[in-house]
Amino acid sequence: MASGANANMNAVRETMDVLLEISRLLNTGLDMESLSICVRLCEQGINPEALSSVIKELRKASDSLKASENSTT
Amino acid sequence: DNSITELLGALCDCSIHGVSWKRRALGGLSKEGARKALKKRAYGALLSGLFRPGASRGPASGPAATAPPRNRVLMVSFDLRVAGCREEAERLEELLGALPEGGSADAVLELLVHLAGSAAPPPASF
Numbered sequence: 001m002a003s004g005a006n007a008n009m010n011a012v013r014e015t016m017d018v019l020l021e022i023s024r025l026l027n028t029g030l031d032m033e034s035l036s037i038c039v040r041l042c043e044q045g046i047n048p049e050a051l052s053s054v055i056k057e058l059r060k061a062s063d064s065l066k067a068s069e070n071s072t073t
Numbered sequence: 074d075n076s077i078t079e080l081l082g083a084l085c086d087c088s089i090h091g092v093s094w095k096r097r098a099l100g101g102l103s104k105e106g107a108r109k110a111l112k113k114r115a116y117g118a119l120l121s122g123l124f125r126p127g128a129s130r131g132p133a134s135g136p137a138a139t140a141p142p143r144n145r146v147l148m149v150s151f152d153l154r155v156a157g158c159r160e161e162a163e164r165l166e167e168l169l170g171a172l173p174e175g176g177s178a179d180a181v182l183e184l185l186v187h188l189a190g191s192a193a194p195p196p197a198s199f
Contacts, residue, residue, distance in 0.1 A: 015178060018168050019182075021168055023185050023188075025164065026185050027190050028190075028192060029188065029193070033087055034084065038181065039177065041081070042180040048183040048184035049184075049187055050119050053119070056191060057115065058085060059088065061111055
């Protein structure tokens, strides 16, 4: 029973590693933490294209936050 | 913590990681305020697709836009070969073969294809 759970955990980890490397090769800018959140959102049925819009929007917002931070220094 | 609301909140937190909040607080913008504003933008982006005519097809058109995500990754791989990045193309195809078929893996792959090339290129090393 426990070995079945371990095998399942290993499979999940391997899939995450593969997805992370594909993500790097495609230059998506997602780190492991963001990618694992995205995987869980996709599992919840969120449309991948809509999710890509969310990520791009969040990047724009955080870029402008960081830019204004730099201009005040 | 697997509800969509909590996961979107976590995604917002990831995107403001590294911002200095001590200095921000002096300017009147708290971390909580920024988080709220980010969440509003995230939901705006997520929901806008629902009300845009033809949103289910997405902004791109043509056969490439409607191809299954695996085929689109193979198209990227082809582009990499044409650009002279043979090793990266081969690795991409190898990884694609190692990915389980169907389920959420294909949905994540589609997300990655939509985000392909959206990050700043890595700094050149000498």
